[in-house]
Structure formats: structure tokens, C-alpha cells
Amino acid sequence: MTKYILRRILYLFLTLFIIASITFFLMKMLPGTPFTNQNRLSPEQLAIVKAQYGLDQPVFIQYLRYMGGLFQGNLGTSFQFNNEPVTQLIGQRLAPSMQIGAQAMIVGTVLGILLGAVAAIRKNTWVDTLATFISILGLSIPSFVLAVLLQFYLAYKWQIYPVALWDNFQSSVLPTLALAALPLGNVARFMRTEMVDVMSSDYIELAKSKGNSNWQVVTKHALRNSLIPVVTIIGPMAVSVMTGSMVVENIFSIPGIGEQFVKSITTNDYPTIMGLTIFYSFLLILVILIVDILYGLIDPRIRLGNGGKE
Amino acid sequence: MEKILDVKNLNVDFSTYNGTVHAIRGVDFHLNSGETLAIVGESGSGKSVTVRTVLQLMAKNAKITQGEIRYHDEDLLKKSEKQMDDIRGNKISMIFQDPMTSLDPTMTIGKQVAEPLLIHNKVSKADALKRAEEVLRLVGIPNPKARMKDYPHQFSGGQRQRIVIAIAIVNYPEILIADEPTTALDVTVQAQIIDLLKELQQKIGTSIIFITHDLGVVAGIADRVAVMYAGKLVEYGNVDEIFYDPQHPYTWGLLDSMPTLDTDDQNRLNSIPGTPPNLLNPPKGDAFAPRNAYAMEIDEEEQPPFFKVSKTHYAATWLLHPDAPKVEPPKSIQQRFEKYQQMLGGSVK
Amino acid sequence: MEQVPKIPKEKFKLLHKKDNQAQESLGTPSLTYLQDVRRRLFSNKVATVCLILLGIMVLISVFAPVVAPHNPNTQRVEYSNLPPKIGNLDIPGFNGMQNMDGKSVDAYKAVNAPKDTYYILGTDYLGRDLLSRIIYGTRLSLIVAVLATLVDLIIGLPYGIVSGWKGGKVDTFLQRIIEIVSSVPNLVVVILMMIILKPGLVSIVIAIALTDWVTMARLIRAQTFQLKEQEYILAARTLGESSTKIATKHLIPNLSSTIIIQTMFTIPNAIFFEAFLSFIGIGIPAPNASLGTLLSDGQKAFRFLPYQMWAPALILSIIMIATNLLGDGLRDAFDPQSSD
Ligand SMILES: Nc1ncnc2c1ncn2[C@@H]1O[C@H](COP(=O)(O)OP(=O)(O)OP(=O)(O)O)[C@@H](O)[C@H]1O
Numbered sequence: 001m002t003k004y005i006l007r008r009i010l011y012l013f014l015t016l017f018i019i020a021s022i023t024f025f026l027m028k029m030l031p032g033t034p035f036t037n038q039n040r041l042s043p044e045q046l047a048i049v050k051a052q053y054g055l056d057q058p059v060f061i062q063y064l065r066y067m068g069g070l071f072q073g074n075l076g077t078s079f080q081f082n083n084e085p086v087t088q089l090i091g092q093r094l095a096p097s098m099q100i101g102a103q104a105m106i107v108g109t110v111l112g113i114l115l116g117a118v119a120a121i122r123k124n125t126w127v128d129t130l131a132t133f134i135s136i137l138g139l140s141i142p143s144f145v146l147a148v149l150l151q152f153y154l155a156y157k158w159q160i161y162p163v164a165l166w167d168n169f170q171s172s173v174l175p176t177l178a179l180a181a182l183p184l185g186n187v188a189r190f191m192r193t194e195m196v197d198v199m200s201s202d203y204i205e206l207a208k209s210k211g212n213s214n215w216q217v218v219t220k221h222a223l224r225n226s227l228i229p230v231v232t233i234i235g236p237m238a239v240s241v242m243t244g245s246m247v248v249e250n251i252f253s254i255p256g257i258g259e260q261f262v263k264s265i266t267t268n269d270y271p272t273i274m275g276l277t278i279f280y281s282f283l284l285i286l287v288i289l290i291v292d293i294l295y296g297l298i299d300p301r302i303r304l305g306n307g308g309k310e
Numbered sequence: 311m312e313k314i315l316d317v318k319n320l321n322v323d324f325s326t327y328n329g330t331v332h333a334i335r336g337v338d339f340h341l342n343s344g345e346t347l348a349i350v351g352e353s354g355s356g357k358s359v360t361v362r363t364v365l366q367l368m369a370k371n372a373k374i375t376q377g378e379i380r381y382h383d384e385d386l387l388k389k390s391e392k393q394m395d396d397i398r399g400n401k402i403s404m405i406f407q408d409p410m411t412s413l414d415p416t417m418t419i420g421k422q423v424a425e426p427l428l429i430h431n432k433v434s435k436a437d438a439l440k441r442a443e444e445v446l447r448l449v450g451i452p453n454p455k456a457r458m459k460d461y462p463h464q465f466s467g468g469q470r471q472r473i474v475i476a477i478a479i480v481n482y483p484e485i486l487i488a489d490e491p492t493t494a495l496d497v498t499v500q501a502q503i504i505d506l507l508k509e510l511q512q513k514i515g516t517s518i519i520f521i522t523h524d525l526g527v528v529a530g531i532a533d534r535v536a537v538m539y540a541g542k543l544v545e546y547g548n549v550d551e552i553f554y555d556p557q558h559p560y561t562w563g564l565l566d567s568m569p570t571l572d573t574d575d576q577n578r579l580n581s582i583p584g585t586p587p588n589l590l591n592p593p594k595g596d597a598f599a600p601r602n603a604y605a606m607e608i609d610e611e612e613q614p615p616f617f618k619v620s621k622t623h624y625a626a627t628w629l630l631h632p633d634a635p636k637v638e639p640p641k642s643i644q645q646r647f648e649k650y651q652q653m654l655g656g657s658v659k
Numbered sequence: 660m661e662q663v664p665k666i667p668k669e670k671f672k673l674l675h676k677k678d679n680q681a682q683e684s685l686g687t688p689s690l691t692y693l694q695d696v697r698r699r700l701f702s703n704k705v706a707t708v709c710l711i712l713l714g715i716m717v718l719i720s721v722f723a724p725v726v727a728p729h730n731p732n733t734q735r736v737e738y739s740n741l742p743p744k745i746g747n748l749d750i751p752g753f754n755g756m757q758n759m760d761g762k763s764v765d766a767y768k769a770v771n772a773p774k775d776t777y778y779i780l781g782t783d784y785l786g787r788d789l790l791s792r793i794i795y796g797t798r799l800s801l802i803v804a805v806l807a808t809l810v811d812l813i814i815g816l817p818y819g820i821v822s823g824w825k826g827g828k829v830d831t832f833l834q835r836i837i838e839i840v841s842s843v844p845n846l847v848v849v850i851l852m853m854i855i856l857k858p859g860l861v862s863i864v865i866a867i868a869l870t871d872w873v874t875m876a877r878l879i880r881a882q883t884f885q886l887k888e889q890e891y892i893l894a895a896r897t898l899g900e901s902s903t904k905i906a907t908k909h910l911i912p913n914l915s916s917t918i919i920i921q922t923m924f925t926i927p928n929a930i931f932f933e934a935f936l937s938f939i940g941i942g943i944p945a946p947n948a949s950l951g952t953l954l955s956d957g958q959k960a961f962r963f964l965p966y967q968m969w970a971p972a973l974i975l976s977i978i979m980i981a982t983n984l985l986g987d988g989l990r991d992a993f994d995p996q997s998s999d
Pocket residue numbers: 324325326331333351352353354355356357358359360369370371372523589
């Protein structure tokens with residue numbers, strides 16, 4: 001198991017390295033510099049600024065420098081925002097994004113599991129139909145559409161929550177809801193399929209033949225067995241929440257990394273775009289790695305299977 | 311001998327997309343205390359549905375349209391779900407066909423074996439686990455103490471079936487229903503499981519309903535045999551009567567297709583030609599008639615009643631009607647008749 | 660049981676049946692399979708409704724120039740931000756009335772619009788007809804989706820087939836690439852592509868297809884792996900048919916259900932990304948309308964003019980829901996076991 005994890009971590013860095021390189025050269029292909037469309041600089045001033053950022057060096061040297069910095073955890077300096085190091089920029093803005101992201105994942109996953117389980121238990125009844133309908137809505141309506149609607153009704157019209165503000169928990173409710181819909185829909189669907197499958201399996205029949213009541217069959221056997229595979233979709237789920245948060249943060253004016261990313265794009269802040277690209281990829285690979293390890297830990301078949309062989 | 315279970319005129323329908331499937335069409339049988347009854351028949355003849363109905367572990371689309379299942383003078387079909395829960399795994403338990411999929415993959419086997427104890431008795435968890443360990447030893451799991459914490463995938467197929475058996479007998483049930491418990495196993499393991507069941511029956515005095523489509527297995531374990539075809543019983547009797555004095559052409563076919571030690575060339579396996587009827591529209595006459603080389607006109611018009619062969623032996627075929635012509639059964643069956651005569655001769659002496 | 664029924668003697672004549680093997684039905688499975696699929700699809704009411712709904716949308720998009728009441732990009736600043744109005748019908752919400760300082764005013768009268776001038780879904784801040792813009796926006800979204808799906812297929816199908824068919828080292832190598840591509844969040848790839856390419860339809864299509872082909876390639880590869888071992892393909896191989904011939908004659912027809920089903924999930928994905936990019940302002944450039952830009956405009960004005968947000972939000976949601984449901988329906992129709 002440890003050997004497996006180590007190998008995976010090695011892959012993680014290898015993949016990151018490749019992603020960073022590709023991003024770097026893509027950025028170099030871009031026409032113009034961020035300074036061209038900002039304040040009008042004289043050629044001399046431009047040369048000074050370029051030298052300051054090391055943009056006068058040959059591309060290959062720039063690349064080596066960048067990768068060297070990356071190796072020490074340095075993502076370069078933002079072109080905007082008063083020359084702040086990108087790492088620092090991300091660090092400052094990580095907390096709000098993590099908060100709404102985590103809240104959305106938890107709310108979405110928990111509700112999704114409940115919804116999916118209820119649908120599976122009451123298969124082919126109106127409860128199932130309703131649950132399926134809700135999950136389809138959840139995974140079909142884009143988070144930004146939902147965000148806009150929530151903002152209009154719950155914040156603006158009925159004034160239950162702030163429209164666009166970031167201070168307390170109250171202000172995180174709407175963005176959380178907007179982001180939770182997708183994981184909710186996906187988890188509910190997945191859970192239902194899994195559980196319907198499990199409920200028709202031989203071991204559930206055996207559990208029933210032991211004298212377990214229908215409720216006991218569900219709580220003692222069916223739930224755990226259908227929950228384990230749900231872990232596998234947490235990775236992709238986290239990615240879509242991350243995607244959604246870029247624009248949801250924008251809509252609700254939340255000072256998070258998603259909002260930063262969008263802002264950097266519109267201002268051609270290449271170092272920040274690159275830094276965030278690498279950071280997002282890192283997060284994604286990390287989440288997938290953690291989920292894989294977690295899956296191995298909770299599923300006895302994998303846990304023990306690997307322990308025996310490796 | 312006391313009748314411990316008595317199934318009367320059982321009829322089960324399934325409603326499906328294509329219509330109503332009449333899977334069980336008037337089945338009568340009983341189980342005597344302490345005996346082993348084998349139910350044999352081709353795939354799809356309704357063996358599983360019959361025994362599942364006894365425990366009321368049916369699919370959602372199943373409907374019992376008629377019948378009675380008397381257990382200790384009470385009709386199981388009139389019991390509530392709660393009352394059935396008290397019987398399942400306690401008084402009557404079941405062993406399933408595929409040991410590879412019958413165990414909960416995410417629960418230790420110790421817990422799985424202890425579960426029926428905890429459901430039906432007021433025992434502490436520790437006591438239940440201790441008892442589970444004993445039963446695992448009883449069914450032949452080596453080193454049960456250490457293996458209690460293992461998961462199903464850490465056991466071989468044969469061992470898993472032993473665990474499934476342990477779960478079924480942990481409460482010393484009065485009736486053990488084994489639905490093809492050996493079909494999924496290697497031949498050598500099959501024999502071991504059969505031996506285990508026989509041994510357990512001796513030890514705990516349970517009555518067994520043993521389902522199989524392999525007549526070869528039956529000879530070793532059953533006291534009585536019921537032959538099933540297309541949702542009906544066609545012949546039943548003591549094991550010798552069925553093996554050496556079979557009357558129904560379907561039983562002939564089954565026996566004829568059975569590889570015996572006497573038949574030297576294995577290739578001479580005659581499986582019964584044709585396929586069972588579609589139970590969406592069961593035929594008016596004898597369901598076996600279309601495949602029956604000895605079919606008569608009456609077979610296509612009217613279903614045969616049971617004709618008595620001996621006090622314990624009945625068969626539902628028009629061939630037993632006094633007006634029916636004498637027919638010549640397949641060679642292997644004739645040999646069986648001869649053997650039966652010798653056996654009778656022997657017992658008379 | 661004892662009393663023997665009385666039956667005429669002649670009924671007890673042996674019929675002397677021969678070994679009557681039941682005839683194995685040797686029909687044409689592919690035809691009945693497709694018919695079966697169609698039957699199952701149309702017996703699914705939800706999927707049928709979605710199919711009809713999407714069909715209508717496609718038709719309207721194709722005939723947008725005929726159907727749209729106005730040119731979507733014509734500005735009439737004097738008629739800006741007019742609320743919805745349908746003829747002279749007095750339907751609340753569609754009667755041209757607007758709430759101003761707590762009073763209901765006829766917005767059309769306020770701008771001195773002639774009696775017969777009306778906009779069914781109102782106008783935007785530049786006085787452009789919203790209905791026409793939504794029709795053209797939907798058209799654009801659908802075009803993006805169809806093109807992205809096509810490009811997706813063009814990359815994903817051969818990639819998956821080659822990977823699955825060749826196996827071994829080639830497969831390992833191709834799978835590594837997929838692994839790396841899929842470790843970058845889709846959106847990041849899309850955004851990077853959008854920064855590098857010029858904003859516009861083609862860039863969006865390329866950006867979306869660049870991420871989506873991975874899923875397609877994976878599915879096709881897995882299927883190809885299975886198909887490769889099928890007898891008829893083994894037979895074709897031993898007969899020495901060329902790889903391309905095997906691929907087009909045997910593989911692709913058998914992959915079609917996978918392709919169709921996956922397509923139904925690529926389409927909403929593409930529509931989502933287009934709307935997303937346009938919403939954050941790096942998608943379809945002005946003045947052209949897409950559902951994303953319309954929604955973005957609507958969101959900016961939603962406090963006072965909620966109708967500008969509602970219509971695009973609704974249409975976008977309906978397309979997404981309908982394609983997802985139709986995808987489900989198709990999957991169930993192709994593979995009945997997958998549903999219950
Ligand atoms: N849930 C169901 N819905 C519809 N038909 C069913 C259902 N369960 C069983 N049947 C039908 O009932 C008949 C009897 O099935 P059963 O499972 O009892 O056969 P079996 O004798 O146990 O066969 P096998 O040896 O294959 O286990 C079959 O024709 C089967 O198709």
C-alpha cells in the first residue's frame with residue numbers, strides 16, 4: 001500500500017511538471033504582453049518593466065527559471081496587484097473558496113446520498129420519480145444560472161440572505177446552495193443506481209432470509225455496500241464544484257481564487273493564470289489520489305487484496 | 311412420521327412486461343420431519359420460486375394466486391411480514407446457489423454468522439460471536455477463531471458455501487432449504503458439501519429440502535424425490551422408486567441424460583430435446599407433450615392427474631391410465647427396472 | 660386421484676413424435692434490435708417529450724431567420740429595456756406594464772411606441788428584441804454543441820479504437836496521455852485555449868472538444884477491447900481483412916450505441932461550457948448573442964428587469980434537462996438491463 005501511494009505521489013509530480021511546462025509554453029505563444037493594453041508605457045519604460053520580470057531573457061532561460069521557482073514553491077509574481085507573489089495571492093484567497101467548496105461538497109453529497117437511497121428503496125413509486133426529478137434538475141441547471149436565480153429571489157426579492165457580500169456564514173449560504181446542486185444531483189443518481197443494484201444482489205436476499213426486517217436489511221447491509229462506490233465520484237464532483245465556483249464567486253463577489261482566476265483572464269495577468277492553472281491541477285490530482293487511497297481503506301476487498309500482494 | 315411442512319395447491323404468477331407468467335401451477339408436496347426431500351427439474355421449472363414462496367422471499371412482481379403452506383398447522387401465507395421475519399433464519403432457513411455472491415462483501419464473516427443469533431435471540435454480541443465460531447468449526451472452517459475477522463473474498467468458493475451453511479444452521483432451524491447449494495462448485499467440493507449437509511442433519515436433526523437439477527447429486531442425499539416440470543410436479547416418490555421405477559417420460563428423460571458409472575462412453579448423454587413451454591401461455595394439455603416421444607392425443611387435450619404407483623409413489627402421466635398402450639421406455643430405464651426387480655427380490659428375501 | 664377419468668379409448672394412441680428439436684430462431688438480430696431500441700425509447704414518455712422539445716428547438720434554430728420577429732442585432736436605443744408585451748393581450752407579465760416607483764406604468768406608452776409595436780419577451784438595454792436574440796442565441800449554442808461533438812468524435816473515436824485495438828505499448832502510451840490531459844480540470848484547459856485562440860465560435864468548439872474527447876476515447880477503447888475478442892471479429896481477422904475495413908465494417912456499427920449515448924452527454928456539456936465562457940466574458944464576442952451572454956446581460960440588470968434574466972435562464976435549463984433526460988432514455992433503450 002505504501003509503495004503504491006509513493007508511486008502515485010511520484011506520478012503526481014511528474015504530471016504537474018508536464019502540465020506546468022505546457023502551460024508555460026502556451027503562455028509564451030500569446031501575442032503581446034500584459035503591459036500593452038494596460039497603461040501606455042514608452043518603449044524605454046516597457047524595456048525596464050520587461051527586465052524587471054525577466055521577460056527580456058531567452059524563452060528557455062525563462063522556462064528554467066520558472067521551473068526552478070516552481071520547485072521551491074514559487075509561482076512567480078503577478079503582473080497586476082502590486083507585484084504580489086502569486087503564491088501569496090492564492091494563499092490569501094484560498095479560504096473563502098475552500099469554505100464554500102467544502103460546504104457545497106458536504107451538503108450536496110449528504111443530501112444526494114439520502115435522496116438516492118430513498119429513491120432506491122422506494123423504487124418505481126412517486127418518491128422515486130420525485131427524487132429522480134430533483135437530481136436531474138440538480139445536475140442539469142448550470143450553477144451560475146442557479147446562482148443568478150437564488151440571488152434574485154432569496155437575496156434581492158425576499159432579502160433572506162445578502163446579495164453579494166463576504167463576511168459571515170450567512171453570506172456563504174447562497175453560493176453554497178448554488179454549488180451544491182450539481183454534486184447533489186450526481187450523487188443522488190449514482191447512489192440510486194448503486195443501491196438498486198445492491199438491493200437485488202444475492203447477499204441482500206440472504207440478509208433477508210436471516211430474519212432481518214426490511215429496514216435492518218437497508219441499514220445493516222445495503223447502505224454500506226452502496227456507499228463505498230460513491231466515494232469514487234467525489235473526485236470528479238470536486239472538479240465541477242471548482243469549475244462552478246469560478247463564476248459563482250464572481251456573481252456573489254466572493255474574494256476567492258475562482259474570482260481571481262476570472263479576473264486574471266480579463267486582465268491578461270499571465271503569471272497568475274499560470275499559477276492558478278498549476279494550482280488547480282495540483283488540487284485535482286491530489287483529490288483523486290486521496291479518493292483512491294480512501295477507497296482502498298474503506299473497501300475491504302481492495303484494502304486486503306493490496307495488502308496481500310504488495 | 312410427522313408432516314412438518316405441507317404445501318397445498320400452490321399457484322404463483324409473475325406480472326411482467328409481456329404479460330402474466332404462470333410460474334407455479336398447482337404444486338402439492340410435503341416434508342416429513344427429519345427427512346431430506348429433493349426437488350429436481352430443468353432450469354426454469356419453478357423450483358426456486360416454489361421454495362422462495364415458502365419463506366416469502368419473492369420478487370416484487372410475484373403474486374400467490376392460490377394455495378396454502380402449512381407449517382405446524384399454521385398457514386405461512388397468512389402470516390404478517392413481522393411474523394415471517396421471526397421464522398426466517400430461525401425456524402426455516404435457506405442456503406443459496408452461488409456462494410461467491412451470497413455473502414456481504416463488506417462485513418466480516420464472524421459478524422455475518424452471528425447475525426441470525428442476534429436477530430432471534432436475546433444474546434450478547436460476545437456470546438453470539440463465540441457461538442458463531444463454534445458453528446464455523448462445525449461446518450469445517452479451519453482455524454475459525456482467527457478467520458472470524460476475515461472478509462468473504464478471503465475464502466475459497468467451497469469455504470464460502472460452508473459459511474453460508476453456517477449462517478443457515480446457526481439457529482438450528484427445523485427446516486433447511488438448500489437451493490442448488492452445489493451447482494456453482496467443483497465436483498470434489500460438491501461431494502464435500504453434500505457430506506457436510508448429511509452430517510449436520512444427523513447432528514442437529516433438521517429436515518432438508520434440497521433443490522437441484524442434477525439427479526446425480528440426489529441419490530446421495532435424498533430420502534424422497536419430487537420431479538418438477540413447467541411449474542408442476544410430475545412425479546414423486548421414495549428415492550429408489552424414482553431412480554429405479556420411474557413412470558413419467560420426463561423422469562425417464564432426466565435419468566437417461568444422467569451420466570452413470572455403468573455407461574462406459576460419456577458421449578451417450580441424451581439431453582431431452584426441445585425446450586420447456588412458455589409459461590406466459592401454458593398449454594392446455596400436458597406441458598411436456600410437445601417434447602414427449604410417448605405423447606398421446608389425450609396429452610395434448612387434457613392435463614394428466616396423478617396416478618398412484620405405490621403408497622409413496624405417484625406420477626402424473628396418461629401412460630398410467632388403464633387404457634394407455636404399453637410403451638417401451640429407453641434402454642437405460644429398462645435396465646433400471648431390472649435392477650429394481652433385483653432390489654425388490656433382495657428385500658423380500 | 661383414485662377414480663380414473665373416463666376417456667375415449669382412441670385418445671390413447673401414441674403420436675410417435677420424432678426427436679422434435681425446437682427450432683432455434685435465426686432471425687436478423689440487428690434489425691429487431693434497432694426496432695426494439697426504438698420501441699423502448701418511444702415507450703418512455705419522458706424521453707419522447709424531451710426528444711420532441713429538442714426537435715422543436717432545433718427546427719426553430721435552423722429556421723431562425725424566418726422565425727425571429729426582428730434582427731437580433733438591430734439596436735433601437737429609444738426602445739431600450741421594454742418589458743414583454745404580446746399584442747394588445749392583457750396577460751400579466753406580458754402586457755408592457757412595468758413597476759416604477761411603486762406604480763405600474765405602461766412602458767411602451769412612456770417611450771411613445773406606436774400601438775402595433777411590441778416585443779414578446781421585451782428588449783435589452785440597447786433596444787434589441789430579446790426573443791430574436793434568444794432564438795439566435797439558442798441556435799449558436801446548438802451549433803457549438805453539434806460542432807464540438809463532431810470534433811470530439813473525430814478525435815476520440817480513432818484514438819479509442821487504436822488504443823483498444825493495438826493494446827500493449829501503444830495503449831499504455833496513449834492512456835498515459837489521457838491521464839495527463841484529464842488531470843487538468845476541463846475548465847482550465849478550456850480557458851487556456853480561449854486565451855490563446857481568438858474568442859469566437861471556432862475557438863470555443865476547439866476548446867471544448869479538446870477536453871471532451873477524453874471521455875469518448877476511454878469509452879470507445881473499453882468497448883473495442885471487448886469487441887476485439889468477439890468471434891466474428893476474430894474471424895474477420897483470420898480471414899485477413901484490413902484493419903480499416905474491420906474498423907468501419909465491424910467495430911463502428913457495434914460501437915454506435917456507445918457513441919450515441921455518449922454524444923447525448925457531450926452536447927449538454929458543450930452547451931454548458933459555451934454558456935459558462937460567454938457568461939464570464941471570454942466566449943462569444945459582442946454583438947452576437949449566445950445563451951451565456953444573454954444570461955450575463957440579464958444578471959447585470961436583474962434587479963429592475965428580471966424578465967431579461969428569466970428567459971435565457973429558462974431556455975438554457977430546459978435544453979440541459981432535455982438532453983440529459985434524452986440521454987438517459989437512450990441509454991435505457993439501448994441497454995435495458997442498465998435500468999432496473
Ligand atoms: N421475478 C420474476 N419475474 C418473472 N418471471 C419470473 C420471475 N422469477 C422467476 N420467474 C419465472 O418463473 C419460472 C421459474 O423460475 P425458477 O427460478 O423457479 O426456476 P428454477 O427451477 O429455480 O431454475 P434454475 O434451475 O435455473 O434455478 C421461470 O420461467 C422464470 O422465468
